[in-house]
Amino acid sequence: MNRPVLIANGPNLGRLGSREPEVYGHADFADLERLCRAWANDLSLDAIVRQTDDEAELVGWLHHASDQAIPVILNPAAFTHYSYALADAAAEVELLIEVHISNPARRESFRHHSTISAVARGTIAGFGLDSYRLALMAVANILPS
Ligand code: DQA
Numbered sequence: 001m002n003r004p005v006l007i008a009n010g011p012n013l014g015r016l017g018s019r020e021p022e023v024y025g026h027a028d029f030a031d032l033e034r035l036c037r038a039w040a041n042d043l044s045l046d047a048i049v050r051q052t053d054d055e056a057e058l059v060g061w062l063h064h065a066s067d068q069a070i071p072v073i074l075n076p077a078a079f080t081h082y083s084y085a086l087a088d089a090a091a092e093v094e095l096l097i098e099v100h101i102s103n104p105a106r107r108e109s110f111r112h113h114s115t116i117s118a119v120a121r122g123t124i125a126g127f128g129l130d131s132y133r134l135a136l137m138a139v140a141n142i143l144p145s
Contacts, residue, residue, distance in 0.1 A: 002046035010077030043140035062089035100125035
């Protein structure tokens, strides 16, 4: 049986496809979901792909992942830059990788700080949807076989 990995996405990522396509591309969230499932499957992982605009819901998902020892790939979206609640929840997850579609370091200054980076195993940013594929590869490499 494939091992589960939670791919949790924060606010406005459900708007992929219509939201600033020059920054985030033309693929929509359903495309992201489909790609992540296929990439995960190739790595013997079972991707659970979710998106919410609600900080409390995202925190709850991280608590559950932490309790169940499920690795997490997290795109915290705008919460990246100011949510200490999300950072505290992320700190509890044993294997958490932060991903971004764009490279926040190349964008407005408010995007340069991440509350999550210090508690993540690592961060992958700037490769479009491929950031998620690279994160899945990292999870597959890190998990004991
Ligand atoms: C993002 C970058 C964030 O700064 C932004 O608020 C997002 C998406 C990304 O994937 O590039 O919503 O996390």
